[in-house]
Amino acid sequence: MSLLAVSNLTKNYRRTGKPVAAVDDVSFTIEPGETLALAGPSGSGKSTIARLVLRLIEPDAGRIEFEGSDFLALRGVALRARRARLQMVFQDPLAAFNPRATVARVLDDPLRVHGIAPRTERPRRIAALLERVGLAVDLAPRAIHEISGGQRQRVAIARAIATKPSLIVLDEAVSALDVSVRGQILDLLLDLQRRERIAFLFISHDLGVVRAVAHRVILLDAGRIAESGDARTVIDLPQSAVGKALVAAAPRLNRYRP
Amino acid sequence: MSRLRRFLHTPEAVAGAILLAVLFAMALSASLLFPGDPQAIAGPALLPPFQDWSLPLGTDRLGRDVLAELFHGARTSLAVGLAAAAAALVIGAVVGTLAGFAGGLVDEVLMRIADAFQTVPGFLLALAFVSVVGPSLGVVVAAIALGTWTGPARIARAEVLSIRERDYVAGARVIGMHPLEIAFREVLPNALPPVLAMSSVIVAAAILTEAALSFLGLGDPNRVTWGGMIAEGRTVLRTAPFLSIVPGIALVLTVLGVYLAGEGIVETTAVRRGLS
Numbered sequence: 001m002s003l004l005a006v007s008n009l010t011k012n013y014r015r016t017g018k019p020v021a022a023v024d025d026v027s028f029t030i031e032p033g034e035t036l037a038l039a040g041p042s043g044s045g046k047s048t049i050a051r052l053v054l055r056l057i058e059p060d061a062g063r064i065e066f067e068g069s070d071f072l073a074l075r076g077v078a079l080r081a082r083r084a085r086l087q088m089v090f091q092d093p094l095a096a097f098n099p100r101a102t103v104a105r106v107l108d109d110p111l112r113v114h115g116i117a118p119r120t121e122r123p124r125r126i127a128a129l130l131e132r133v134g135l136a137v138d139l140a141p142r143a144i145h146e147i148s149g150g151q152r153q154r155v156a157i158a159r160a161i162a163t164k165p166s167l168i169v170l171d172e173a174v175s176a177l178d179v180s181v182r183g184q185i186l187d188l189l190l191d192l193q194r195r196e197r198i199a200f201l202f203i204s205h206d207l208g209v210v211r212a213v214a215h216r217v218i219l220l221d222a223g224r225i226a227e228s229g230d231a232r233t234v235i236d237l238p239q240s241a242v243g244k245a246l247v248a249a250a251p252r253l254n255r256y257r258p
Numbered sequence: 259m260s261r262l263r264r265f266l267h268t269p270e271a272v273a274g275a276i277l278l279a280v281l282f283a284m285a286l287s288a289s290l291l292f293p294g295d296p297q298a299i300a301g302p303a304l305l306p307p308f309q310d311w312s313l314p315l316g317t318d319r320l321g322r323d324v325l326a327e328l329f330h331g332a333r334t335s336l337a338v339g340l341a342a343a344a345a346a347l348v349i350g351a352v353v354g355t356l357a358g359f360a361g362g363l364v365d366e367v368l369m370r371i372a373d374a375f376q377t378v379p380g381f382l383l384a385l386a387f388v389s390v391v392g393p394s395l396g397v398v399v400a401a402i403a404l405g406t407w408t409g410p411a412r413i414a415r416a417e418v419l420s421i422r423e424r425d426y427v428a429g430a431r432v433i434g435m436h437p438l439e440i441a442f443r444e445v446l447p448n449a450l451p452p453v454l455a456m457s458s459v460i461v462a463a464a465i466l467t468e469a470a471l472s473f474l475g476l477g478d479p480n481r482v483t484w485g486g487m488i489a490e491g492r493t494v495l496r497t498a499p500f501l502s503i504v505p506g507i508a509l510v511l512t513v514l515g516v517y518l519a520g521e522g523i524v525e526t527t528a529v530r531r532g533l534s
Contacts, residue, residue, distance in 0.1 A: 080434040080436065081434065083432060083433065087432060088428075088429070090428075095425040095426065096426055096429050098430075099448060100447055109430070109435065110433045113435050159433070163433075
């Protein structure tokens, strides 16, 4: 049984009266512990799919099955409880946190909301999470805007794993980081995946990174799946026009190997 | 500390702060310096100021000590002004946040209610409310807040509309946070600065409205108010103009102080935001 099964997902945006399909009849599955990459040019619907899968926006048509049940049927309390299993890391780690928050508060929220640990135990849990993502424990009382971009993205990953999810959506999670930090963050993600069998829906426009970390890849073009398959096969020998264009547009593939 | 220093380097802010400090000192020391009932008769009627140094600002038509009344009136003005402004800001921020964050029908309903309140002049609303419910300090505060909460509500809503599209709000939803917690813990605190920037204007307007209500005899009858003092002096305006002029000057200085200090605070925080 697949961890996530998306079928015939469709989302239209109405722009000046005429509906534009942002996501058009997209189907895919993700297995436990697998990394599926969504790649494509700007406006191809990558981020819209991410937001649909997370129920941040509602689809016009299609089904989303997550851990064997209809994810779109969930409402209110049931939906909020299920969100523990499906987390997200955003592109801009500064925008992803309340500007008034401290590191400790950011990590305390999921533990408190889902009742994972009683109040007295949470500081210990927060310390363990910080350690797990390779951050110093004394970072906890610092304000989010005081720490570096790489540290912030580690905090975002710590928040995402706080609820022990089975799937994390990474929406351009390493695109805003500089190259040296990017490698470290990718290492951290792959390590998490190996040890805790977390699946990733990895959204990126960087085919070099996709080739290095993804098992399978879906290339999107104007809301439709243009091409899909094994990540290395597709990127080394793209068949579709958009695939060829994307590979040609990347002048030197940054062949990152963990 | 640098904010405080910048505040102290703005001359109008310092002037406003001094005026407010004097006003607060008057309000706080009123019962120490003038114990007993300020509405009790203290001497001969209509004693002009600076004649008898036990009654420095003279007495009114009934022989009450004007200085004592002025000090006790500062209490009422400050209490009503601050309480009404606080109530208006709290109601406005909560309504605006709910409307902006929930959107749809909730937004429509709340904003149409705000429209309804805005179509009636605030002072008329306060007047009607006090005449129906009866004059007491709490009612006057409620009446003033009733006419002023719509401004903060609109500003809060506009701010929330932009904040709710930010990533960190989506992040809070992904975490599974309850929508009300997102609205009041994640969104509202970040929507507050522009709402709070209005507070000096609202406090000043509330003080004036209170004075106007008292002038019309709709203030709390058990308390001395500057508006009431002006109304008292009105009947003897030709023979003893000081009875209206003294509380009038106090009112002007208070409103001026609130404006200047508020302006100074907005200025310093604006500079801080511009730098960051």
